[in-house]
Amino acid sequence: MDFEPNEEQQMLIEQVRRFVREEIIPLEAGLDPDASELDPADHARLVEKTKAMGLFGIDIPKEYGGPDIDIVTRVLLAIEMAQHRAGLYVPCYGTFGGAGLAQIFEANDDQKERYLYPTLRGEKKAFFGLTEPSGGSDPARAIQTRAERKDNGWVLNGAKIFISNADRAQYGIVFARTDSSKGRAGITCFIIDSDTPGFHVRRVVHTLRSSHYATELEFKDCWVSDHQVLGEVNKGFAVANDRLTRQRIPYAAGCIGVAIAAHEMAIEWAKMRSTFGEKLSHRQAVQWMLVDNEIDIRTARHFTLEAAEKARRGLPFKIEASIAKLTASEGGGRVVDRAMQIHGGMGMTKDLPLERWYREMRIRRVGEGPSEVQRMVIAREILGSNLR
Amino acid sequence: MSIRLRLDKPWRPLTAEEIARLPGQLGVYQIADASGAILCIGQAGARAPFGLRSELQRELAERGASHQFRVEVNQQYRTRWFELLMVHKADHGSLPPDNAKNPPPLGRLSPN
Numbered sequence: 001m002d003f004e005p006n007e008e009q010q011m012l013i014e015q016v017r018r019f020v021r022e023e024i025i026p027l028e029a030g031l032d033p034d035a036s037e038l039d040p041a042d043h044a045r046l047v048e049k050t051k052a053m054g055l056f057g058i059d060i061p062k063e064y065g066g067p068d069i070d071i072v073t074r075v076l077l078a079i080e081m082a083q084h085r086a087g088l089y090v091p092c093y094g095t096f097g098g099a100g101l102a103q104i105f106e107a108n109d110d111q112k113e114r115y116l117y118p119t120l121r122g123e124k125k126a127f128f129g130l131t132e133p134s135g136g137s138d139p140a141r142a143i144q145t146r147a148e149r150k151d152n153g154w155v156l157n158g159a160k161i162f163i164s165n166a167d168r169a170q171y172g173i174v175f176a177r178t179d180s181s182k183g184r185a186g187i188t189c190f191i192i193d194s195d196t197p198g199f200h201v202r203r204v205v206h207t208l209r210s211s212h213y214a215t216e217l218e219f220k221d222c223w224v225s226d227h228q229v230l231g232e233v234n235k236g237f238a239v240a241n242d243r244l245t246r247q248r249i250p251y252a253a254g255c256i257g258v259a260i261a262a263h264e265m266a267i268e269w270a271k272m273r274s275t276f277g278e279k280l281s282h283r284q285a286v287q288w289m290l291v292d293n294e295i296d297i298r299t300a301r302h303f304t305l306e307a308a309e310k311a312r313r314g315l316p317f318k319i320e321a322s323i324a325k326l327t328a329s330e331g332g333g334r335v336v337d338r339a340m341q342i343h344g345g346m347g348m349t350k351d352l353p354l355e356r357w358y359r360e361m362r363i364r365r366v367g368e369g370p371s372e373v374q375r376m377v378i379a380r381e382i383l384g385s386n387l388r
Numbered sequence: 389m390s391i392r393l394r395l396d397k398p399w400r401p402l403t404a405e406e407i408a409r410l411p412g413q414l415g416v417y418q419i420a421d422a423s424g425a426i427l428c429i430g431q432a433g434a435r436a437p438f439g440l441r442s443e444l445q446r447e448l449a450e451r452g453a454s455h456q457f458r459v460e461v462n463q464q465y466r467t468r469w470f471e472l473l474m475v476h477k478a479d480h481g482s483l484p485p486d487n488a489k490n491p492p493p494l495g496r497l498s499p500n
Contacts, residue, residue, distance in 0.1 A: 032432070032433040032434060032435060033433075033434045033435075033464065034434070034465075035466070035467045037493070164494075165495075167474070167494075167496050167497055168493070168494075168495040168496075194496070201495065201496055201497050201498060202497075202498065202499060202500060203393065203471075203497070203499060204467060204470070204471040204474070204497065206464045206467050206468065206471075210464035210465070210466055210467055211466055211467075212467065213467035213470065213471065215495075215497075272499060350434035359483025362475045
């Protein structure tokens with residue numbers, strides 16, 4: 001497979017790279033180091049620019065009005081969009097727009113009218129409610145939130161944790177157990193309006209990612225009608241699982257972008273900084289750290305583009321997505337760590353973005369399936385299901 | 389270890405002497421009038437030259453005496469600040485008056 005960008009991809013890469021360097025990074029210099037939002041006026045101005053670039057709504061499928069961007073190109077652009085302080089979790093501060101949750105594209109016509117189109121117009125925001133206090137990596141077994149039949153609908157009881165944006169969203173996609181005897185075949189996906197009686201955002205959950213909090217949710221006799229079932233009853237696990245696999249590719253790309261930015265900073269610093277009468281770049285210890293960075297980045301980039309290319313061709317890409325997520329999140333963490341080491345004391349300060357990337361990159365080894373689960377997925381695929 | 393949701397330390401007088409004792413660290417704070425009614429919930433972020441001390445010095449210069457304050461050193465000053473604002477709104481139905489003048493984007497919280 002040839003992963004060199006073609007002419008059109010290269011043009012888009014340069015366009016986005018210029019946008020990050022000329023629009024995002026200068027604004028970021030005036031923000032709190034942990035900020036995750038731009039001033040609304042700046043945000044609106046930059047959205048107009050991404051619209052003029054033809055890249056607004058970058059994740060929206062073409063048939064719903066999004067730009068016609070394949071997943072390989074999307075990965076190449078995601079690598080560029082992450083190369084600033086907030087870039088790992090808030091690439092370009094959302095100025096390229098969002099598509100909402102991928103699952104909502106699977107909604108029926110009535111649900112599309114009520115949720116998908118308002119989301120695409122920017123009128124509604126959504127949250128994704130999968131993880132529970134009992135665990136997140138193994139949703140088929142960990143989901144304890146129950147949904148029971150009542151009055152032509154369902155009554156939900158249970159809790160979710162580590163849920164982003166639930167306090168600000170108008171609705172969410174929530175997974176609940178509808179048949180306790182069937183394991184993964186007993187989970188259903190519901191669309192829950194956040195003003196539904198019985199739905200509560202109970203508390204903020206603070207994490208290493210101090211720019212943004214997660215929340216803990218409680219469902220207490222929360223009744224929803226049959227119209228709120230997304231997809232089919234007892235087939236919610238497939239909806240969740242598809243998202244988890246697909247998400248791993250852009251998730252990996254963000255890690256690569258930050259790793260490249262940290263690596264470039266380390267190279268520049270090593271060429272500039274002298275200790276004991278010699279540039280850091282002349283010292284073998286530093287050279288080897290930079291070489292290891294280069295190898296980590298190239299490895300992650302190769303595997304991520306391989307996963308994207310297989311997905312683009314419609315081939316199975318489960319192993320490739322796991323390898324991409326694994327190499328990018330683990331390799332990216334090592335790159336940022338070495339870049340901090342090369343910067344010495346300055347690398348630990350909030351004056352530079354490295355400390356934020358270090359904290360946020362650590363989360364990446366757990367988010368969207370921890371490294372150990374990725375290895376399990378790969379092992380299952382190479383050993384075969386009968387050898388598990 | 390339990391997580392303390394509300395900032396419920398004793399109030400201290402907003403004076404130069406009290407502020408001088410504060411650490412130069414990141415964190416959150418509350419300002420109240422003499423009766424203890426909260427006027428403002430603030431944060432001392434990484435751009436404040438001496439963290440909480442700088443922010444409280446600014447508050448004193450702007451507000452003058454006869455106010456009270458309390459602080460919490462917290463590296464997660466931004467998310468803690470949002471949390472305190474949402475909890476205050478849930479408890480009182482509105483934001484503290486000074487925050488209400490220019491409210492940040494906030495979500496809904498229904499703490500137990």
